[in-house]
Amino acid sequence: MKHCWHRFSQVFFAVIGSGRETTANTVEPQGRGVAADGNARGSSGRGQVTITDVARLAGVSPGTASKALNGRGGISPDTTQRVRQAADRLGYQPNALARGLLTGRSCTVGLITTDSFGRFSIPVMQGAEDALGPGSMSVFLCDSRDDRIREQHYLRTLLERRVDGIIVTGRRQDPREPVGSGLPVPVVYAMTQSTGPADLSLVPDDMQGGGLAVGHLLSTGRTRIGHVTGPLRFAASRLRAHGAEAALAETGLAMAGGGPLYGEWTEEWGRQATDALLRSAPDVDAIFCGNDQIARGAADAVRDTGRSVPDDVALVGFDNWEVIATACRPPLTTVDMNLRELGRTAAERLLAAINGQFAAGVQRLPCSLVLRESSRPRQPSALRPGLLADGPPPWPARPAD
Amino acid sequence: MKHCWHRFSQVFFAVIGSGRETTANTVEPQGRGVAADGNARGSSGRGQVTITDVARLAGVSPGTASKALNGRGGISPDTTQRVRQAADRLGYQPNALARGLLTGRSCTVGLITTDSFGRFSIPVMQGAEDALGPGSMSVFLCDSRDDRIREQHYLRTLLERRVDGIIVTGRRQDPREPVGSGLPVPVVYAMTQSTGPADLSLVPDDMQGGGLAVGHLLSTGRTRIGHVTGPLRFAASRLRAHGAEAALAETGLAMAGGGPLYGEWTEEWGRQATDALLRSAPDVDAIFCGNDQIARGAADAVRDTGRSVPDDVALVGFDNWEVIATACRPPLTTVDMNLRELGRTAAERLLAAINGQFAAGVQRLPCSLVLRESSRPRQPSALRPGLLADGPPPWPARPAD
DNA sequence: CCGCAGCAGGAAAAGCTTTGCGTAACGATG
DNA sequence: CATCGTTACGCAAAGCTTTTCCTGCTGCGG
Numbered sequence A, B: 001m002k003h004c005w006h007r008f009s010q011v012f013f014a015v016i017g018s019g020r021e022t023t024a025n026t027v028e029p030q031g032r033g034v035a036a037d038g039n040a041r042g043s044s045g046r047g048q049v050t051i052t053d054v055a056r057l058a059g060v061s062p063g064t065a066s067k068a069l070n071g072r073g074g075i076s077p078d079t080t081q082r083v084r085q086a087a088d089r090l091g092y093q094p095n096a097l098a099r100g101l102l103t104g105r106s107c108t109v110g111l112i113t114t115d116s117f118g119r120f121s122i123p124v125m126q127g128a129e130d131a132l133g134p135g136s137m138s139v140f141l142c143d144s145r146d147d148r149i150r151e152q153h154y155l156r157t158l159l160e161r162r163v164d165g166i167i168v169t170g171r172r173q174d175p176r177e178p179v180g181s182g183l184p185v186p187v188v189y190a191m192t193q194s195t196g197p198a199d200l201s202l203v204p205d206d207m208q209g210g211g212l213a214v215g216h217l218l219s220t221g222r223t224r225i226g227h228v229t230g231p232l233r234f235a236a237s238r239l240r241a242h243g244a245e246a247a248l249a250e251t252g253l254a255m256a257g258g259g260p261l262y263g264e265w266t267e268e269w270g271r272q273a274t275d276a277l278l279r280s281a282p283d284v285d286a287i288f289c290g291n292d293q294i295a296r297g298a299a300d301a302v303r304d305t306g307r308s309v310p311d312d313v314a315l316v317g318f319d320n321w322e323v324i325a326t327a328c329r330p331p332l333t334t335v336d337m338n339l340r341e342l343g344r345t346a347a348e349r350l351l352a353a354i355n356g357q358f359a360a361g362v363q364r365l366p367c368s369l370v371l372r373e374s375s376r377p378r379q380p381s382a383l384r385p386g387l388l389a390d391g392p393p394p395w396p397a398r399p400a401d
Numbered sequence C: 001c002c003g004c005a006g007c008a009g010g011a012a013a014a015g016c017t018t019t020g021c022g023t024a025a026c027g028a029t030g
Numbered sequence D: 001c002a003t004c005g006t007t008a009c010g011c012a013a014a015g016c017t018t019t020t021c022c023t024g025c026t027g028c029g030g
Helices: A004-015 A051-058 A062-070 A077-090 A096-102 A121-132 A149-158 A204-219 A235-250 A268-281 A293-305 A322-327 A340-352 B008-017 B051-058 B064-071 B076-092 B094-104 B122-131 B147-159 B204-220 B237-250 B267-280 B292-302 B322-329 B339-354
Strands: A107-113 A138-143 A167-171 A187-190 A201-202 A225-229 A286-289 A314-318 A333-336 A359-365 A369-372 B108-113 B138-143 B167-171 B186-192 B200-204 B225-229 B288-289 B316-317 B335-336 B361-365 B366-372
Touching: A004 A293, A051 A062, A051 A077, A062 A077, A096 B094, A107 A121, A107 A149, A121 A138, A121 A167, A121 A340, A121 B138, A138 A149, A138 B122, A167 A340, A167 B288, A187 B094, A201 A204, A204 A225, A204 A235, A204 A314, A204 A333, A204 A359, A204 A369, A225 A235, A225 A268, A225 A293, A268 A286, A268 A293, A286 A293, A293 A314, A293 A322, A293 B322, A314 B076, A322 B322, A322 B335, A340 A359, A340 B322, B051 B064, B051 B076, B064 B076, B108 B122, B108 B147, B108 B204, B122 B167, B122 B339, B138 B147, B167 B339, B186 B339, B200 B204, B200 B339, B204 B225, B204 B288, B204 B335, B204 B361, B204 B366, B225 B237, B225 B267, B225 B292, B267 B288, B267 B292, B288 B292, B288 B339, B292 B316, B339 B361
Parallel strands: A107 A138, A107 A167, A167 A187, A187 A201, A201 A359, A225 A286, A286 A314, A314 A333, B108 B138, B108 B167, B167 B186, B186 B200, B200 B361, B225 B288, B288 B316, B316 B335
Antiparallel strands: A138 B138, A333 A369, B335 B366
């Protein structure tokens, strides 16, 4: 109180002196309005309110103010109240830099994506943010763009900023070099895989996903199932195909068309391959596609031959890329890699590692199936009950049409 | 305990104690190898190498080491060299927290997106990262998910972290409340618009984009042009329609179908509306669509009526959403909002503001046109030369087919 | 009435870097 | 030989928060 007038003059000085008088940018110096007591700004040099300002206003020492605000140490309720009010009035916000410097924890994690916010890294980032943001953790975003130089630059920056941990994410599921060795902070790889044996990598279980898709088609009574997928060089293609073939083999069936058709991840390839498949094996009654774009191309190709989806040929895609899957005619049943969940898990593992609980190796997280029209059973009567036992009936009963 | 992995012996402890004995987690404590002098780590308490450690190894004072490393002040080349070597050997990384605390600049900006990394905010983020990341600026990522509570939480966090500035981005171009008032750091709104008159907002110029699309169609000789777009309540729909109508009016034409058809941003609506439009105005020879999804639906609908794209009906979309536009049959000519550029610009404006150069108001950045098959001219001979004057011929001459 | 215990709060240091100023040494010039 | 100037480096403070240790006061019990 006694300092009121004294500090008023300084506030005045700060506003004038900051050279901000140019534009129509007449920001009030403080959100809650200076009018309250004319004492909105602290008196430190840089205009930011410090705990010393709060302490002075409350008539206590900075240490006491700190304890009062953080609820640590024996501070009387009366004093606590006074400090709180002072902090409120000044709009005090503790300086996280100073705190981090002192405690050695910046409450910050780095997120390096090798895949400029692509379709796969985004849900992962989102999930990670889900798990970190609402807490006290902040996320540093770095887009390395698959460039080792950039990556190293960002890594250095992150370490300079003393992040508590790092998440690396990207499009490729094929193993990659570790981002660095002997780093002072834990690293978790999500939707990408490190060759470092001590690193923890989280990836979707493509094989399980492939099995899921084919198992579902089998459960709806399809038996002549083909597979059109992406390039052979992608681990994802191979694993999905593998899972699909394994599921077929379990029932004693072989893949229609003689095996997986490897190509591109495009609608165009989906059309071409489906066309060829329907020619070489006209009795195909289902196609499992390596991604949703291929599936959409397949849907078009099936229709173009006069067949119907799903009555003649059922389709299952992969990725659950909403905009593709729902716009498909008919809407596409597809495998969801639960990437958001994967990102969330990655963040949780990272937090665990920060707290000293490490893990290592490659962990594959299960995919799930999203049911839509493209794999609706033809005739409810044709369902083989045994195969339906493992799940609820996917569709409401529907008179044969 | 928590930071135990820095020292070699402590790593060992951590590995055993954390149940990680399974893996070959033999991380070298330092990338460049401990062997060098057996003293790769500094001797300060927390295991991070400080400038004091470097100074000691180089046989100088911390202040001198700082000056040597930053090239400030008269330091002899010899000493500089020695300090550099020491820093290298120890793997010294300056503590950005301490530096930020001292200089008052954290070299950090906050990026708040209201639109969980949606299709529109992503390119903006990417562009912002383009402009900031390679420099010394780091980006804090916050996903407010259109929730004011979350937004305020993030805002507080960012201010505590003493960011130098904030970029707000989101899906909506309709004006929104400012993120806060009287903030101590500059804010730039990108792909979203603040109602605060002192705020700077950067948005794409939808009206210009609409004009661009229609101008292009006119230049290819189309005259009976319809417009199918999204909901009337979106400013974007209205502005694009407005631009389209203005461009038509300039040539003395009216919009086919009696005016814009407002609906949803979906393929489904694109099909429906196009179907209706072709029924009510069978001589339509071009449709400008409010986004690429609508356009893709329109392409399907046009084909379903037995007409051809682009020979009977030309199509132009909006957004240049690659996966949609290129998968369309035929590939889609579309308006690109240059969102990445917009993000980059936002970042540059923010940097300018951080350096004291403020600006305010709503700035609309021009869209551009991406030419693909869906608007190829029917007959080169039918081109009206006058209308082509304002640009190079979009396609190589092609014998009528 | 005196002494001790307990509680509230103060003082100071630590955490790391940068920078201004002071100083020491050395070479050069009068 | 003495003094001045210059170069090279050290010292110390600042920047803000947290925490530990310590002091002073109050109240109660002996």
